[in-house]
Amino acid sequence: MPFTTIIREVEKLFQKKKPEVTANRRNEIVHLKEKLKEFNIQFSNLVDQSSAEERLNLVNIGKSLAQNDAWMNELFIARKLPVDQLLNSHKEISRKLLDDHYQFIISIALIFNGPFPCLKEYIQVSL
Numbered sequence: 061m062p063f064t065t066i067i068r069e070v071e072k073l074f075q076k077k078k079p080e081v082t083a084n085r086r087n088e089i090v091h092l093k094e095k096l097k098e099f100n101i102q103f104s105n106l107v108d109q110s111s112a113e114e115r116l117n118l119v120n121i122g123k124s125l126a127q128n129d130a131w132m133n134e135l136f137i138a139r140k141l142p143v144d145q146l147l148n149s150h151k152e153i154s155r156k157l158l159d160d161h162y163q164f165i166i167s168i169a170l171i172f173n174g175p176f177p178c179l180k181e182y183i184q185v186s187l
Contacts, residue, residue: 084177088178091175092167092171098139101163106167118157119168121153122164122167122168124149124150125142125146126168126169126171127173132169143158
């Protein structure tokens with residue numbers, strides 16, 4: 061089989077998958093938007109003016125929150141960040157950082173703790 065035929069077949073395969081991926085991504089965004097409403101967070105509030113290094117730090121904080129069941133339970137029950145626990149486990153961060161970026165951190169935690177594979181992949185690739 062000539063190389064150009066292989067390329068065309070691969071392109072067809074990706075074209076078939078693309079609408080499905082787009083639909084999945086759209087569904088994930090709608091689902092996340094509903095979850096964020098529970099915390100009074102809107103997408104427009106998530107526009108971040110921080111540096112790339114600070115964003116990476118915030119994503120890591122959100123990931124560690126998502127991986128800790130006790131912290132996530134506290135987040136879902138109290139509807140706020142478990143600030144003291146995060147400060148104890150992340151010595152390099154300040155209370156001010158958590159206060160300034162709590163909506164972003166909660167959003168990242170919800171994504172990494174929930175059924176959002178497309179959004180997780182997007183975040184990991186964009187860092």
